[in-house]
Amino acid sequence: MxxxxxxxxxxxxxxxxxxxxxxxxxxxxxxxxxxxxxxxxxxxxxxxxxxxxxxxxxxxxxxxxxxxxxxxxxxxxxxxxxxxxxxxxxxxxxxxxxxxxxxxxxxxxxxxxxxxxxxxxxxxxxHETQLALRQALTQVSDLSEQLKDENSYLTAQLNEDWQDSGLVGKSHVFHAMLEQIKLVSPTDSTVLILGENGTGKELVARNLHRLSNRSTQSFIKVNCAAFTASLLESELFGHEKGAFTGANERRKGRFELAHNGTLFLDEIAELPLEAQSKLLRVLQEQEFERVGGSQTIKVNIRVIAATNRDLSKMVEEGTFRIDLYYRLNVFPIRVPALKERKEDIPLLCINLVQQLNKRLGKQLKGLSNKALSQLQAYDWPGNIRELQNVLEREAILSKQSILNLTQPLNSHSKTPVNSSLSLDDLLRQHISSVLSLTNNKISGANGAASLLGVPESTLRSKMKKLGLVKSS
Structure with missing residues (x-):
């Protein structure tokens, strides 16, 4: 064989x-x-x-x-x-x-x-076995990610009516505010929005306009605190050429630009008394003259005002006209502070993270449960604006898709200054805080030098002078 x-x-x-x-x-x-x-x-x-x-x-x-x-x-x-x-x-x-x-x-x-x-x-x-193995590994990975997601607040079904409005929440006090917005939006009634700084008063004003019959017309904003008394009148009512030094051409004011639309007067409490008097006439008569002009201009506008001040108290003190107060206070809407609606923080975080993804080019999925617990335990003196700033800072620093807080929340806020410290002591404290925030990373996009806005060599030299040594 x-x-x-x-x-x-x-x-x-x-x-x-x-x-x-x-x-x-x-x-x-x-x-x-x-x-x-x-x-x-x-x-x-x-x-x-x-x-x-x-x-x-x-x-x-x-x-x-x-x-x-x-x-x-x-x-x-x-x-x-x-x-x-x-x-x-x-x-x-x-x-x-x-x-x-x-x-x-x-x-x-x-x-x-x-x-x-x-x-x-x-x-x-x-190959079939390898493919099946890869699919099994993918499934295991997906299940692992799903379990991780269950430990994170990633998504929520938002109220469809407010999906794209920026106004999100599920708390009773928040939904009571939304009901007020829905009720008054279709009317031309003057609305006075009350609330602390950073609560989203402008967002409320924009949604009042969005839901109104004037939504296709202009929404014009005036920050009454941003102009001096002499410039504010020109901003509101416009001016004629030669009305004052520098008035080289005729200019329309915000009231004229808002014709048939909505005029939003933010920080209304900062209006000087003289401007308050002229504003009252416009609200009553819907007409005004430009600075330096004699022609009466008629307008059709809906006025929304906002303030973080107690206008009734200002009336008592004589710093705000009582007749203007009653003219503005037709339909007051109070925007709750964030500490009053902490149950809304998860939904707010989803909305803010989505905005940050678009603005920063990130692909963040949400926040860990631990981070959400920290956020909900904080009283937020700066309200939603402070929350937005905290999330933006963490988004910039984070290399993960799930955000965690890298420092205590109270350290994001302003702290009292110890006047007994020298300039070097203050610099040493500040640099140490930033180094702690970046896990002692000095160079690179998210390093301490970048956050401080100084060259890496300058920071290292300053650290050496102040006796700061980078931890290993």
């Missing part, structure tokens, strides 16, 4: 499960075993004596041509180098392909290269 195998080695080659091709130096097939026939669909009679690269190896899996001179099997015929190849495909007679791993081995006779043998196997099952 052994002698029979030795006399006819093809018996062994025909019995193996791998496909076997034999080639001469011209690239012609001189041997094709049954396993190769079965895998490719090409019979030995169809391939023997032919350059079979064009049959089984002509293209890559993506359809790109695979030139014969780049074929690793043919290369072995020319250079006599053994090769082991993965991540290629052989093509079947029916036009389909299957992934293969193969070896290309040179054949020598009397030390003379006479051809090559390619031994290949179909690795479809292995």
């Amino acid at each position: 052994i002698k029979q195998f030795l006399n006819d080695p093809s018996l062994l080659l025909n019995a193996v499960g791998e496909g076997i091709y034999g080639f001469d130096l011209s690239g012609n097939a001189v041997f094709v075993n049954p396993a190769a026939e079965k895998m490719t669909g090409w019979s030995a009679d169809e391939l023997l004596g032919k350059k079979i690269h064009q049959y089984h190896h002509h293209s890559h899996a993506d359809g790109r041509a695979y030139p014969a001179d780049e074929c690793q099997i043919y290369c072995t015929m020319f250079d006599g180098i053994h090769r082991q190849v993965k991540d290629e495909v052989f093509w079947r007679k029916d036009g389909s392909f299957f992934p293969v791993e193969y070896t290309s081995t040179p054949v020598y006779k009397n030390d003379q290269l006479i051809g090559a043998v390619a031994v290949f196997r179909d690795v479809s099952k292995q």
Whole structure:
């Protein structure tokens, strides 16, 4: 029996499960075993004596041509180098392909290269197993991420009516405010928005305009605290050319620009008494004259005012006109402070994180439960504006998709200044605080030098002078 195998080695080659091709130096097939026939669909009679690269190896899996001179099997015929190849495909007679791993081995006779043998196997099952394993790992990863997400506040179903308004919350006091907005928005009644700094009074005003019949017209804002008494009148009512030094041309005021729309008077309590008197006339008569002019201009406007001050107390003190107060206080809307609606903080964070993603080019998903607990335990003297600033700072510093707080919330707020400290002491404290915030990172986009707005070399020099040594 052994002698029979030795006399006819093809018996062994025909019995193996791998496909076997034999080639001469011209690239012609001189041997094709049954396993190769079965895998490719090409019979030995169809391939023997032919350059079979064009049959089984002509293209890559993506359809790109695979030139014969780049074929690793043919290369072995020319250079006599053994090769082991993965991540290629052989093509079947029916036009389909299957992934293969193969070896290309040179054949020598009397030390003379006479051809090559390619031994290949179909690795479809292995690929399927690998794919299933990758899918299983992905599923495990997804489940892990899902469990992590369950420990984070990532999404919530917002009230559809307010989805794009910026006004989000679920607390009773907040929804009571929304109901007031809905009630008064369709009217032309004057609204007085009351609330602490940073509560979102301007956002309320913009939504009153958005839901009104004037929504297609202008929304004009005036910050009454941003102008001096002399400039405020010009800003509100406009001026004629030559009305005062620097008035080189006629200019329309905010009242005129708001014609048929909404005029939002922010910080209304900061209006000087003289301007209050003129504002009262406009509210009563819907008409005014530009500074330096005599022509009466009639307007059709809806006025919304806002303040963080107690106007009734100012009336008692004589710093705010009582008749203007009653004219403005037709429909007051109080915007609750954030400490009164802490249950809204998760929803607010979602909304603010979405805004930060757009503005900072981030892909933040939300906040950890620990961070949310910290946020809800804080009283927020700066209200939503302070919350926004805290989240923006953390978003800039964070390298993760889930935000955590890197410092106690009270350190985000202003702290009393110890007048007994020297300038160097104050610098040392401030630099130390920033280094702690950046985990002692000095350089780079989120390093201490960048946050302090100084060159890295300057910061290092200052640290050395102040006796600050970077921790390892």
